[in-house]
Amino acid sequence: MRLIPPAAAAALTVLAAACSSAVEAPYDPGVCYYVVPDEAAENGLRFNVVARDQPQMEHCAARLEEMRLRFVGLGGSNREIMGSYQGKFIFIDATGVKVGDTLTGGRYFFLARAPGGQLAIPGAIQRDIDGRPIGVIAPPPEPAAN
Known part of the structure; x- marks a missing residue:
């Protein structure tokens, strides 16, 4: 049986502690936050x-x-901002909006930036306000009675 060297065990302990102390976004239902380093x-x-x-x-x-557009309109220079909503981090930049569970982890594409600069929901995930898909497949026709 191989034992882990003490230095490696200490490094693993530090890494585990760092992962468990990652910053979490607040989970307040319906509350949108602007996140800034402080x-x-x-x-x-x-x-x-x-x-x-x-x-x-x-x-x-x-x-x-x-909010970002108002700041830029007032002469601000911050083109990228970060926010959070119900436990998720939101990242807005020149390409659109990405969402992630952590600050440094993976991010998935959420909203695209249209040619005019507006944010648009990509067609593959477009939904109306209550979350139902826009395109609904009709049920199969009833079999004809003979």
Whole structure:
């Protein structure tokens, strides 16, 4: 049986502790946050409420994009922003919106940036407000009676 060297065991312990202390996005139902780095905060981030009673993540992304455009219109230079909604992190940049469970982990594509700069739901995941698919497959026809 091979034993793990003490230095490797200590490194694994440090890595496990670092993974367990990852910053988590708040899970407040319907609350959209703008996330900014803040060295004075306990976890290094400050979560500022942008909007409440947001029914879906798309609405939160729209509120964050609206805020970003207002700041840019006032002379701001921040083209990329970060937010959170119900335990997920939202990342807005020149290509669109990506969503991830953590700050540094994998991100999946959520909203595309149209040629005019607007955010659009890609056709493959487009839904109406209550989450039902737009295109619904009709049930098969009833068999004809002989």
